[in-house]
Amino acid sequence: MAVNTAVPLKLQSLQAENLKEGILPNEGAEALGRILGVKLPQVLVSTRNFQMRVEREKDLGALLSSEILDTANLPEPTHSRPNLNNAYIAPRNEIEQTLVNIWQGLLGIENVGIYDNFFELGGDSLMAVRVIAQVREAFQIELSLSSLFENQNVAGMAESIERVRGTVQTLQSSISTVLGDGAIASKEADREEITL
Incomplete structure (x- = not known):
């Protein structure tokens, strides 16, 4: 492309x-x-x-x-959605919409559906690395490259992101129960001081 x-x-x-x-x-x-x-x-x-x-x-x-x-x-190069075995289905929520935007931007294809296969759209392993980098940045989560190979469509990736977010929230609530809310706030303040 x-x-x-x-x-x-x-x-x-x-x-x-x-x-x-x-x-x-x-x-x-x-x-x-x-x-x-x-x-x-x-x-x-x-x-x-x-x-x-x-x-x-x-x-x-x-x-x-x-x-x-x-x-x-420069004009963004966009190509129409190729003929795939599945029908186009639009994003159903904010996570899917963000993922669709990332895929469309990197693949240069308009109207990516949530069940469209990343590799059938022209994606490859190098493009997958770029997708994962943008997903990490957009959602502020740690997601492995293998997650794209295991979930090759937007709907599957959105479920992975929701699972990771759920796991993070569960861990945070468990930590706050054990240590108290003040300990988490203190750790976050320490992290901010270090990054400055």
């Missing part, structure tokens, strides 16, 4: 210019074969204009840090 990502025209022209200086795959394979076949120490001697190359890299660096590549100004 990254192939269809919007790229500013100036960056496109710089990328095209860099491609002109490249070598063909068969030329690369031949060069690598020659390098690996020689038993002598390797020395690289560049025939390119070094100063011109440095200036071009500066231009590219300036472009990458400028407003031209401000992701807020």
